[in-house]
Amino acid sequence: MQTYDLSQTFIKGFSQEELVLYTKDLCVWYGEKEAIHNVSLSFEQNKITSLIGPSGCGKSTYLRALNRMNDEIPSAKVTGEIYYQGVDVNYKNIDVYEMRKRIGMVFQRPNPFSKSIRENVTFALKQHGLKEKKLLDERVEKVLRQAALWEDVKDSLDKSALALSGGQQQRLCIARAVAMQPDVLLLDEPASALDPISTSKIEETLLDLKKNYSIIIVTHNMQQASRISDYTAFFYTGKVLEYDDTRKIFTRPKIKATEDYVSGHFG
Numbered sequence: 167m168q169t170y171d172l173s174q175t176f177i178k179g180f181s182q183e184e185l186v187l188y189t190k191d192l193c194v195w196y197g198e199k200e201a202i203h204n205v206s207l208s209f210e211q212n213k214i215t216s217l218i219g220p221s222g223c224g225k226s227t228y229l230r231a232l233n234r235m236n237d238e239i240p241s242a243k244v245t246g247e248i249y250y251q252g253v254d255v256n257y258k259n260i261d262v263y264e265m266r267k268r269i270g271m272v273f274q275r276p277n278p279f280s281k282s283i284r285e286n287v288t289f290a291l292k293q294h295g296l297k298e299k300k301l302l303d304e305r306v307e308k309v310l311r312q313a314a315l316w317e318d319v320k321d322s323l324d325k326s327a328l329a330l331s332g333g334q335q336q337r338l339c340i341a342r343a344v345a346m347q348p349d350v351l352l353l354d355e356p357a358s359a360l361d362p363i364s365t366s367k368i369e370e371t372l373l374d375l376k377k378n379y380s381i382i383i384v385t386h387n388m389q390q391a392s393r394i395s396d397y398t399a400f401f402y403t404g405k406v407l408e409y410d411d412t413r414k415i416f417t418r419p420k421i422k423a424t425e426d427y428v429s430g431h432f433g
C-alpha cells in the first residue's frame with residue numbers, strides 16, 4: 167500500500183506567518199457518544215495556544231486528534247478536516263509515524279523510558295538512522311538546554327531517567343519530543359502533577375521553545391494559560407465557545423460562560 171510521505175507534500179511558498187495547523191468542523195465520537203463537535207481552530211507558527219474548559223469537555227480528545235493519537239482508541243471515530251502544512255492529517259494512507267515526528271506530544275504524567283537520560287533523547291534519533299556519536303552528543307546537549315535541564319543533568323547523562331524528580335522527568339520528556347525537531351508540540355496538562363517551581367520552569371521552557379515551535383497546551387491552570395499563551399480557546403461540552411487573544415479571553419471575554427470559567431465562578 168502506498169504511504170503518504172509528508173516531506174514531499176509541503177505547499178511551497180508558505181511564509182512564517184501562515185497557519186501551521188488547522189481543523190475545520192472536527193468531530194470525534196467514542197462509539198455513539200460525540201465528544202467534540204464541529205471544532206474549527208487554527209494555529210500559527212511560533213505561538214502558544216491554550217485549550218481551557220471544564221473537565222470532560224473534550225480538550226484532550228481534540229489535542230489527541232491533532233496527531234491521530236485517537237487512532238489508538240478502537241471506539242474513536244473522527245470526521246472533519248485537520249490540515250498540517252497543507253496536508254490532510256486524516257488521509258488514510260498518511261505515514262502516521264512520520265507525521266508524529268512533526269507533531270510531537272507530551273503527556274500529563276512524565277513517562278520517560280526506563281533508560282538513561284541520554285538514551286531517552288537519542289533512542290528515536292537512532293531509530294531514524296542518526297548514528298554518529300558527535301552528532302548525537304550535540305543533539306543531547308542542545309535539547310537538554312532547550313528544556314532547561316542541561317545544568318541539572320550534564321554530569322549524570324548515563325544515569326537512569328527514572329532517578330530524576332517529576333519536574334525533571336517532564337522536562338526530559340519535552341527534550342525527547344523536541345529532539346525529533348517537530349514543528350508543533352502538543353502538551354496535555356504537562357505541569358498538572360508538578361510543584362510550583364517545576365511548573366514555572368516548564369513555563370519558561372515553553373516560552374523559550376515557542377521561538378522555534380508552535381505549541382498547543384491543554385491546561386486547567388488559568389494563571390498558566392494567561393501567563394504563557396498568545397491565544398486561548400474555551401471548550402465547553404465538546405464545542406469551542408470562544409477563541410481569542412489570551413488577553414481578551416481573560417479581561418474582556420464575549421461570552422458569560424467564558425467569563426465565569428476564567429474567573430473561577432463556574433457552575
Ligand SMILES: Nc1ncnc2c1ncn2[C@@H]1O[C@H](COP(=O)(O)OP(=O)(O)OP(=O)(O)O)[C@@H](O)[C@H]1O
Pocket residue numbers: 196201219220221222223224225226227228239241
Ligand atoms: N477513550 C475513551 N473512550 C470513551 N470515552 C472517552 C474516552 N476518552 C474520553 N472520553 C469521553 O469524552 C469526553 C471528553 O473527554 P476528554 O478527556 O477529551 O475531556 P477533557 O476536557 O480533556 O477532560 P479533563 O480536563 O478532565 O482531562 C468525556 O465525556 C470522556 O468521558
